Amino acid sequence: MTIKVIVCDMDGTLLAADHQIMPKTLQKLIELQEKGIQLILASGRSYIRLLPDALKLQMDQHDGILIDVNGTSLYHVSKKERTRIGLxxxxxxxxxxxxxxxxxxxxxxxxxxxxxxxxxxxxxxxxxxxxxxxxxxxxxxxxxxxxxxxxxxxxxxxxxxxxxxxxxxxxxxxxxxxxxxxxxxxxxxxxxxxxxxxxxxxxxxxxxxxxxxxxKGITKGNALNLIMKEQGIKEDEIIVFGDSENDISMFKGKKYSVAMENSLPLAKNHANYHTKNNDEEGIFHMLTKMEVEGLL
Structure with a gap:
């Protein structure tokens, strides 16, 4: 198993058009957390808007982390602790x-x-x-x-x-x-x-x-790099899913950067991999493929 951390953007990535997590994707992310893989949600939303989905994903039981407001702060779901980075x-x-x-x-x-x-x-x-x-x-x-x-x-x-x-x-x-x-x-x-x-x-x-x-300096990518440095996570031990320009900073340097089919063109250009869109269980399909390849 190579991948230790999964990072998901929310709107247009983890969430379908109806703002819900697709059922296969939800179950797969819970299963992988139970195997010891950490889940991070990274969004332009505030942590308050992220928490309901984080709890559906059982992140409070598996040391999940929220990167909110494009890297403004970090929220540790199980500890209910927030670290402010910048305003x-x-x-x-x-x-x-x-x-x-x-x-x-x-x-x-x-x-x-x-x-x-x-x-x-x-x-x-x-x-x-x-x-x-x-x-x-x-x-x-x-x-x-x-x-x-x-x-x-x-x-x-x-x-x-x-x-x-x-x-x-x-x-x-x-x-x-x-x-x-x-x-x-x-x-x-x-x-x-x-x-x-x-x-x-x-x-x-x-x-x-x-x-x-x-x-200046407040980005999803910089916040993610702080987590990686603290936990000793290497750039080939993490997979990042996104669809927008605010996800590009997270793609930088990551071997497994994945853009959704519905992504903005600039985000697609910066990703090493592409998957199906957010309404077609794109995250589930990529994670399943990586399991078959022995990376998860």
């Missing part, structure tokens, strides 16, 4: 606000159980009309998500605040997210790539509509 503080938030307010974009500020959403006038009017057409209740979140202008994230962020001025944004957050339609986000990316501001933070697209920002 965005007020001065950095002000700097980011000033730059991204030049664009017509939604700004999100994610804390552990709270999310603030800043909406410029044009996006506020658009969302107000959508909410009216959909007859949504007043307490429905204003946040945008990977599939559209409105996304209900109250399962992980029970505290939701919509703000209309940048002065109302919080003094700290785990990450900031820039949200707009995919074509507009391509325009934002092109401007950012050619601006000196680009090198001051970590930027990754979690999907085509959302650019996520953390402090």
């Amino acid at each position: 965005l503080e007020r001065d950095k938030i002000n700097e980011l606000n000033q730059f991204f307010s030049l664009f017509n974009v939604e700004l999100q500020y994610s804390q552990d159980d709270t999310i603030y959403t800043y909406l410029p006038d044009s996006i506020f009017r658009l969302k107000r009309n959508i909410r009216g057409e959909m007859k949504l209740p007043e307490d429905y979140p204003w946040t945008g998500g990977m599939y559209g202008w409105l996304c209900d994230t109250r399962d992980g962020y029970p505290n939701q605040y919509m703000v209309r001025t940048l002065e109302e944004t919080p003094d700290f957050c785990n990450k900031m997210s820039i949200v707009q339609e995919p074509s507009y986000m391509t325009f934002v990316r092109d401007i950012l790539l050619n601006h000196p501001f680009h090198d001051q933070y970590e930027y990754v697209f979690s999907d085509e509509r959302k650019l996520e920002i953390t402090s």
Whole structure:
């Protein structure tokens, strides 16, 4: 047995389109943990949103670890202990606000159980009309998500605040997210790539509509490397599954880096292996193949 650790991204990787873990994948991950293989979940989500799935996977019984908010912290499930790695503080938030307010974009500020959403006038009017057409209740979140202008994230962020001025944004957050339609986000990316501001933070697209920002050096990959160093895990003793740009940092240097069929093109290009998509038990199929090859 070569592989000692399995690392899974969540949305678009471990979770199917209905946000559930596919049954064969769930059972296989539990079986492999029972054999002594450690499971790590790595996500842009906060640990609060990760815990229900971690418990389904019985990670509390097998020393599982959560890498949350793109590497902002580590959470040891069985010990219920969290180690904070980095935050965005007020001065950095002000700097980011000033730059991204030049664009017509939604700004999100994610804390552990709270999310603030800043909406410029044009996006506020658009969302107000959508909410009216959909007859949504007043307490429905204003946040945008990977599939559209409105996304209900109250399962992980029970505290939701919509703000209309940048002065109302919080003094700290785990990450900031820039949200707009995919074509507009391509325009934002092109401007950012050619601006000196680009090198001051970590930027990754979690999907085509959302650019996520953390402090310099805060990535899923760096958080994973901390775990590997602490536990003495070698780069050929770990398999990493992902689908988005925020997973590329985890792929780096890993022999068994696996992109889902539904992955963003850049993530696919950085992976050494590909598997079926998240709705077709892609993780299960790759793990089963590795078992046959004697790697698990």
